[in-house]
Amino acid sequence: MLGRDVAMAELYVKPGNKERGWNDPPQFSYGLQIQCGGPKRSPLARRVPGPADGAPQAPTPANSAPPAVPAALASKPVGPPPLAVVSPALRPDAAKQVASLAEEECEVKVDDVLAPLNETLSMCRNIVQKQVCDDISRRLAVFRELWLQGKLSAPVRKRMNILVQELQRWHWDVADEIHRSLMVDHVNEVSQWMVGIKRLIAEARNLPPGDLVANDDQGAGAQPAEETL
Amino acid sequence: MATYLEFIQQNEERDGVRFSWNVWPSSRLEATRMVVPLACLLTPLKERLDLPPVQYEPVLCSRQTCKAVLNPLCQVDYRAKLWACNFCFQRNQFPPAYAGISEVNQPAELMPQFSTIEYIVQRGSPTPLIFLYVVDTCLEEEDLQALKESLQMSLSLLPPEALVGLITFGRMVQVHELSCEGISKSYVFRGTKDLTAKQIQDMLGLTRPVVPVQQGRPLQPQEQPPISSRFLQPVHKIDMNLTDLLGELQRDPWPVTQGKRPLRSTGVALSIAVGLLEGTFPNTGARIMLFTGGPPTQGPGMVVGDELKTPIRSWHDIEKDNARFMKKATKHYEILANRTAANGHCIDIYACALDQTGLLEMKCCANLTGGHMVMGDSFNTSLFKQTFQRVFSKDFNGEFRMAFGATLEVKTSRELKISGAIGPCVSLNAKGPCVSENELGIGGTCQWKICSLDPSSTLAIYFEVVNQHNAPIPQGGRGAAQFVTQYQHSSTQRRIRVTTIARNWADAQSQLQHIEAAFDQEAAAVLMARLGVYRAESEEGPDVLRWLDRQLIRLCQKFGQYNKDDPNSFRLSDSFSLYPQFMFHLRRSPFLQVFNNSPDESSYYRHHFARQDLTQSLIMIQPILYSYSFSGPPEPVLLDSSSILADRILLMDTFFQIVIYLGETIAQWQKAGYQDMPEYENFKHLLQAPLDDAQEILQTRFPMPRYINTEHGGSQARFLLSKVNPSQTHNNLYAWGQESGSPILTDDVSLQVFMDHLKKLAVSSAS
Numbered sequence: 003m004l005g006r007d008v009a010m011a012e013l014y015v016k017p018g019n020k021e022r023g024w025n026d027p028p029q030f031s032y033g034l035q036i037q038c039g040g041p042k043r044s045p046l047a048r049r050v051p052g053p054a055d056g057a058p059q060a061p062t063p064a065n066s067a068p069p070a071v072p073a074a075l076a077s078k079p080v081g082p083p084p085l086a087v088v089s090p091a092l093r094p095d096a097a098k099q100v101a102s103l104a105e106e107e108c109e110v111k112v113d114d115v116l117a118p119l120n121e122t123l124s125m126c127r128n129i130v131q132k133q134v135c136d137d138i139s140r141r142l143a144v145f146r147e148l149w150l151q152g153k154l155s156a157p158v159r160k161r162m163n164i165l166v167q168e169l170q171r172w173h174w175d176v177a178d179e180i181h182r183s184l185m186v187d188h189v190n191e192v193s194q195w196m197v198g199i200k201r202l203i204a205e206a207r208n209l210p211p212g213d214l215v216a217n218d219d220q221g222a223g224a225q226p227a228e229e230t231l
Numbered sequence: 232m233a234t235y236l237e238f239i240q241q242n243e244e245r246d247g248v249r250f251s252w253n254v255w256p257s258s259r260l261e262a263t264r265m266v267v268p269l270a271c272l273l274t275p276l277k278e279r280l281d282l283p284p285v286q287y288e289p290v291l292c293s294r295q296t297c298k299a300v301l302n303p304l305c306q307v308d309y310r311a312k313l314w315a316c317n318f319c320f321q322r323n324q325f326p327p328a329y330a331g332i333s334e335v336n337q338p339a340e341l342m343p344q345f346s347t348i349e350y351i352v353q354r355g356s357p358t359p360l361i362f363l364y365v366v367d368t369c370l371e372e373e374d375l376q377a378l379k380e381s382l383q384m385s386l387s388l389l390p391p392e393a394l395v396g397l398i399t400f401g402r403m404v405q406v407h408e409l410s411c412e413g414i415s416k417s418y419v420f421r422g423t424k425d426l427t428a429k430q431i432q433d434m435l436g437l438t439r440p441v442v443p444v445q446q447g448r449p450l451q452p453q454e455q456p457p458i459s460s461r462f463l464q465p466v467h468k469i470d471m472n473l474t475d476l477l478g479e480l481q482r483d484p485w486p487v488t489q490g491k492r493p494l495r496s497t498g499v500a501l502s503i504a505v506g507l508l509e510g511t512f513p514n515t516g517a518r519i520m521l522f523t524g525g526p527p528t529q530g531p532g533m534v535v536g537d538e539l540k541t542p543i544r545s546w547h548d549i550e551k552d553n554a555r556f557m558k559k560a561t562k563h564y565e566i567l568a569n570r571t572a573a574n575g576h577c578i579d580i581y582a583c584a585l586d587q588t589g590l591l592e593m594k595c596c597a598n599l600t601g602g603h604m605v606m607g608d609s610f611n612t613s614l615f616k617q618t619f620q621r622v623f624s625k626d627f628n629g630e631f632r633m634a635f636g637a638t639l640e641v642k643t644s645r646e647l648k649i650s651g652a653i654g655p656c657v658s659l660n661a662k663g664p665c666v667s668e669n670e671l672g673i674g675g676t677c678q679w680k681i682c683s684l685d686p687s688s689t690l691a692i693y694f695e696v697v698n699q700h701n702a703p704i705p706q707g708g709r710g711a712a713q714f715v716t717q718y719q720h721s722s723t724q725r726r727i728r729v730t731t732i733a734r735n736w737a738d739a740q741s742q743l744q745h746i747e748a749a750f751d752q753e754a755a756a757v758l759m760a761r762l763g764v765y766r767a768e769s770e771e772g773p774d775v776l777r778w779l780d781r782q783l784i785r786l787c788q789k790f791g792q793y794n795k796d797d798p799n800s801f802r803l804s805d806s807f808s809l810y811p812q813f814m815f816h817l818r819r820s821p822f823l824q825v826f827n828n829s830p831d832e833s834s835y836y837r838h839h840f841a842r843q844d845l846t847q848s849l850i851m852i853q854p855i856l857y858s859y860s861f862s863g864p865p866e867p868v869l870l871d872s873s874s875i876l877a878d879r880i881l882l883m884d885t886f887f888q889i890v891i892y893l894g895e896t897i898a899q900w901q902k903a904g905y906q907d908m909p910e911y912e913n914f915k916h917l918l919q920a921p922l923d924d925a926q927e928i929l930q931t932r933f934p935m936p937r938y939i940n941t942e943h944g945g946s947q948a949r950f951l952l953s954k955v956n957p958s959q960t961h962n963n964l965y966a967w968g969q970e971s972g973s974p975i976l977t978d979d980v981s982l983q984v985f986m987d988h989l990k991k992l993a994v995s996s997a998s
Binding site: 083 | 613615808868
């Protein structure tokens with residue numbers, strides 16, 4: 003994921019689905035998974051050599067092991083924890099766990115998001131098969147419907163807004179990554195229509211440069227949003 | 232010798248190779264007396280961020296029976312532009328392009344730091360990758376919906392030029408024709424009758440494209456037949472239609488009456504998938520991805536009948552020879568797996584159900600082809616969804632980690648031969664001077680095929696020293712081996728990775744201490760374990776344990792320092808000291824103990840064990856345990872009941888599970904809510920620390936592990952208690968007057984008792 007996108011990406015961890023899977027692991031957002039870049043030598047890879055001869059002895063063999071704990075703390079009514087300073091985890095730069103699952107406010111209006119999408123679509127109509135364009139158009143309509151019915155969550159609406167801005171700037175890869183992160187993190191909300199956005203980005207990036215008219219050139223030629231309905 | 236640890240680590244980082252012995256005994260007789268065979272773990276596509284591939288063809292030895300690749304071990308005459316092959320000693324002329332080389336202007340492949348090097352080569356026109364989804368529709372509504380969404384999501388993760396196809400199955404098998412026209416067609420097959428590849432291809436109307444070729448002229452790109460068929464279309468063309476098609480998938484319409492299982496024709500579905508790809512795209516990278524929510528109950532490959540009152544076979548049933556369908560079903564899938572591997576394709580199995588799904592019978596599909604095996608409880612779980620996403624994970628260059636169609640060839644210097652390999656591969660039956668008659672694992676060959684692999688895929692390769700006893704060690708003597716892996720990169724480029732290594736010979740009689748010091752106990756443990764698991768899958772369980780024990784005793788007899796018949800005098804040097812512990816834990820592991828696991832679970836664990844790299848394999852054998860407390864930074868502790876203390880938090884990683892266990896006092900503090908009080912913020916940090924450390928593992932491991940958060944007295948604590956060495960049990964709790972640590976309620980032998988027996992047997996003059 004491109005550097006500045008990390009800030010815009012959703013970074014969260016949700017608990018797994020305990021009802022369907024015992025001990026289901028937590029669910030990481032797409033942004034968090036991409037950050038990692040893949041398997042590295044884990045910090046949790048060290049072992050303590052056991053007593054070389056395995057002889058029964060105190061569980062604190064000479065060359066290793068945690069300091070012995072006074073038995074008094076082990077059971078019985080317990081006092082409060084000590085106020086000692088705790089060393090940080092082995093990974094002090096633990097991934098940000100932005101627990102922003104609470105509904106954020108999203109002030110964006112649907113037509114502000116749709117307008118650039120429809121513009122891009124109309125630019126494609128010269129080159130791209132009618133059937134494909136109509137299909138995309140149909141899905142944009144579904145997207146609009148769902149938005150107006152309040153069925154799209156705030157993160158989806160926010161990130162779609164960012165997506166279309168990137169699209170307008172011809173940042174195809176960034177727009178594509180945002181579509182991907184939405185598909186992964188919110189598939190149940192977006193699966194019906196997101197593939198249309200994906201296709202739109204793919205077709206737009208392949209347009210010959212002349213067909214990609216800059217946004218401020220769009221005057222009377224802009225397709226009104228109603229046409230898609 | 233501390234320096235050997237560094238040597239071992241550097242070699243692993245550079246070459247992806249770990250040898251059991253790093254100084255090699257120079258005669259056959261002495262090598263067998265070493266007990267642990269000379270063998271290595273090889274990770275052919277180890278991720279090397281610092282190794283840019285070179286864009287030219289490798290230079291090969293001109294001897295027909297050799298053809299080794301030019302490498303840093305070769306002697307070079309820069310003036311005469313000649314090089315001597317280090318394997319067969321043939322003198323070869325450098326190709327014209329090398330005219331400018333000199334001592335100060337060496338090509339990369341001659342430099343020692345490029346003992347591992349990767350070439351990008353042209354081999355015909357690149358073919359797209361293929362993903363064929365084979366989807367079970369006999370799922371609960373919630374599961375089917377989740378699976379559909381995951382498949383729709385995957386269309387955004389697939390490479391745009393890849394071809395994708397869909398087969399759904401239940402009682403019948405439907406092959407979907409993918410078209411961009413609105414109407415979707417499908418071909419329906421009965422799930423009860425198996426068909427030959429030819430029948431499938433005929434019924435689907437697939438004919439091999441026939442293009443006349445002029446003598447001696449290769450096909451020009453525009454003449455070649457279009458690379459797609461009606462059933463496999465490029466993602467970028469078909470994604471919208473396929474999204475809709477997936478969205479419209481319904482549960483299998485055939486009603487399932489009370490007391491019955493759904494009729495699931497997995498065997499025929501897979502057969503059709505294999506036949507479809509065989510007829511359209513042989514010899515190109517392809518994944519057949521099987522998603523199933525229950526056992527095959529109909530047709531060839533059925534694993535259990537449709538009556539629920541007949542349970543699916545357990546280990547007990549198998550031992551009593553009471554598993555009706557097992558042999559026939561296994562055979563069905565083995566034939567399919569072998570055909571698939573021969574075609575260069577792989578089969579993944581994504582099995583999500585609360586009961587078994589027949590992984591035991593179907594495991595060869597994944598094991599022989601290098602495909603994945605994922606086992607979960609439901610498709611609507613984070614474990615499945617995220618594991619599935621990670622199939623499409625990308626490396627630092629933004630390229631997919633998955634690779635296809637690999638062939639591995641191993642060459643050795645003449646004092647060594649190859650006994651075999653164990654891992655996710657099939658034999659290519661390539662005979663040659665390097666091939667030994669004594670087979671270990673998949674033997675009788677010096678070439679194997681790995682149809683699907685990734686940067687962690689690791690093969691175990693076993694060698695045999697063939698030098699006769701008393702034959703002199705070659706002067707300045709080093710033995711050598713070369714590993715050449717040709718494969719299809721995810722970008723569809725063809726690449727060749729070449730690793731060439733050498734190690735010193737030593738006379739075991741006079742230089743045993745050098746051989747000893749260079750022993751890699753971690754590699755040896757994993758190599759022996761793979762051998763053990765390989766045997767366990769083909770023999771009776773107790774025999775393997777006896778064999779493992781015998782080998783351990785012999786090793787201790789050979790390398791221990793002791794006075795005869797005096798167990799207390801027994802000592803092992805540092806390079807062997809961890810090995811008995813590894814063997815102790817291996818004996819208790821789910822790879823060799825089937826008790827408490829279903830046959831499917833055992834197959835699942837063994838599948839992953841036979842392909843992971845050394846670090847992960849060791850974690851599986853002997854889980855890692857870290858302790859968190861107020862008294863210092865987090866630290867590794869013994870995997871022992873004495874490490875379970877009231878004021879500690881433990882984090883255990885078994886590879887398949889991450890367990891966080893709160894000691895009794897910690898749990899009480901948590902219940903009392905101290906973490907929410909600002910003055911006890913340090914306690915909050917303590918609780919958080921293991922979670923943060925676990926996160927990196929959870930974020931990257933494939934497959935995603937289960938996550939168990941438990942505490943003293945919790946029922947889930949059993950995952951920890953069953954793994955730790957039970958040095959304190961209900962039998963010996965008061966024997967030492969120790970009060971720390973938690974007793975484990977078990978009759979299992981502890982490490983201490985195990986070591987006692989081992990020492991007694993090793994020092995005994997009667998053995």
